[in-house]
Amino acid sequence: MAHFDLNARPFSHQWLNDRLAVDTLKRVLSTEYWIPKNINFLWAMGMVLAATFGVLLISGIFLLMYYIPDTKLAFDSVNHTIMGEVGYGWLWRHMHGVAASVVFLIIYIHMFTGIYYGSYKRGRELIWLSGMLLFVSFSAEAFSGYMLPWGQMSYWAGMVITNLFSLGSLDLNGLVEWIRGDYVPGQAFLGRFFMLHVLLMPLIIMALIVLHFGTLRLPHVNNKDGEEFDFEAEAEKWKAGKRKESKVIPFNPVFLSKDTFVLGIYFIFYFYLVFYHFEFAMDPVNFDPANGLKTPPHIYPEWYFLWSYEILRPFSKNAGLIAFGFAQVIFFLLPFLDRSPNVAPANRRGLFSIWFWLLLIDMIVLSVMGKVPPMGIYTTIGTVAAWTFIILWIALPFITKAEKTVRGHK
């Protein structure tokens, strides 16, 4: 049994320490959680994501108070009650809609930062994998949330995406109907996607965020040069007052101070979008109520799904589905497809550098082609970009296998 100071006043520092080890918690989680010093603002994206998730959670709570998951009432509960009647309802909705879109921009920046600096290998595989699980969960969360206003885009996105589960020529229509709970997206569909959006997916996301933080603990955060060093020795230097010589900084307050600064800039950008530039995240087409007898002239997913949607489009039904499946899982395999032992920024890794920038540009091309109507030159560009994507990933193990050891690295 631990030692308890019987004279400690209730809720005093000592009293809490005896019962909750608050000093230890503070040390382990914040003041002696060591982060490399050799980083740039891209290392703040994790905090930006956490903050955006917080914004989504809080705004979502207020939306939930007046949203009605009924196919006859959902549209008006959002567009009339919440947008017009509820005090600041419009603010919560704009914040929620815009954050749902912007969170993917930050996720992509966060991912490409990881790819560029090689932060997914040599002990950091689980960081990458848990991050990818988060990406998939956020995608499911975004998609299910998109169903809720029950506008034209909600309905037809629901129709098209659930149809993918017939798995091409396998014609698993029973599975599609099971997912929908109906022949078409209807009340059962809305009800279950509502449940997924407000309960199951957020629970999964929160659990995965904890896992993601956990996977960071032992391998530590990577740095700009992929340099490996003894964190404990560096931490001792810091504690001895050698702030300049030490290669690490404590999370709180040093790393946090910079994170907060980056966060401030991010929020200026974010709220500018919320108040003055929200159409990109709140598609006008979804302000037409769902109509099962009329498909809008152009339907397209939200921008963050466009690249994988485009990989599906240029092929025949079955091949497209296989390509789509490939696009969904291939990022998971990155730590194992990269055969090089180098943990270094891409620009020092020869061919890999070209591979990185090609992949980025290719995904942007795919995204744009995913949105324009599939006709003429766009179909050709889309097909080339889809093949480029596939070939890039097939080439990755060969490129990295042949990679020379970067100087200064073992």
Add this chain to the structure above:
Amino acid sequence: MKELKVLAVVIFFTLVTYWGVEPYAHSVMHKHIEEAKFNNFQYKDLKPVAKGNPANGKTAFAACASCHGLKSQGIKAPMDAVSAASAYGVNPPDLSNAGAVLDEKFIANFILSPTHTALVKKSGMPGGMASKQGAADIAAYLKSIAPKEVKPKEAFEFACGRCHAVHYDKWTQIGQTPKTKSDIKTGVDLAKLDFEKKVGQYQLKLAGYLGKLPPDLSIIVRARSEEYLKKFVENPQHILKGTAMPRVGISKEGYEKVYKYLEEVGDPSKPKREAVGPWVIGFFVIFTFLAFLWYKAQWKGLK
């Protein structure tokens, strides 16, 4: 400074992606509009008409009064909305506000040749009800009796409200939804059911006449861009070929009123949004400045 370069790269790729999936993709998606076909509700394709004489127009209006009411002059419509829709497919409007909302030249042309002027295949309004001069006289008469100023909602009611409902403002094609009360013991609200039945009957006739029920316009300002709506109302066929929507011949001022009404109903939070925005952004500018001071203090002497 290295960090600013990294930031520039991130911003560059973000903007390229944005440009590609938003302005560029939408410009490809939406048919190019021939600007020449639009002239700010001037209706330049219509023939100019002779100067009308309101006094003669007043006499000539007798022919119109067999279908149209003119409440402001004490002329009641001969039929209620539902019976009128049964007879003509759509309820002929009361013309008290016509002169305030519509273009005068358009009115005269419309009297002479409704389908050609409204750019539709059929019209409940018969053509050739008056001579050229007679049409000009009636148009001048309607202009002379029109109120100087109509409210945004009145402009909407006259120009759009017989085909389009706005249920966020409780407007139906046959008028404002009345306040009714349900029976306390049974919950039955007969007056409401009666009214809904009338709306339903009217809508069925209207849909039969036009081929489909025109959409509710409650949040049309969020569903279509301002530019699109303006052009669509000025010349529907050029935006959506084959649409049953007639060119209603609204004047520029009349359209501005209609749009104001639609914006008040469809985007009621706009004034609040524009008022709160600067405060929130201002808050974060100061927040960022303070965070910068903190960051600089914490990182001093670290490198």
Add this chain to the structure above:
Amino acid sequence: MSDRRDFFGKMLGAYAGLGALGALYAAKRTWDPLPSVKAGGFTTLDLSNMQENKLYVEKWRGKPILIIKVAKNSKPATAPNGNDKNAYDDKRLITVGGHKYMIVVGLCTHLGCIPDYFPEKNKFICPCHGGQFNAAGEVLKAPPPSPLVIPPFKITGTKVVLGEVGSEYKKLKEAGVVA
């Protein structure tokens, strides 16, 4: 040096707290009743053509409203506390068009059940705990601690608008009949 570093952090924290207050204000407004709910808080009662000593039930702000056109002789049949005076003379009644009416929120002031009216006895008996009221809403028998509540009202002709405050209601208030 360390103090200076901390100072900025604390300042930022305080400033962020201001922002949190702003957000709390927005949250409070979100929690407010909707304008449509507020606007629906009025009920118009038409008192013409009512029979004497018959209970009429209406609804106002979701609550039952009990209305009785009180007859000249509305003496309760029995009164456990000896309080058997004629309800017709009670100052809680509202005079509209020369007739006297009881208009009250039909929730027992004990724990909120709806009392039943017995016209032949000229009194209400609450089914939950046996509290009794006369035809003017006065307590005849405990546990209810106070008479049935008179809602704010305004008289216009033979109609009464509940939810609005008229001169008659103000008078009752000045006389201490309503709280």
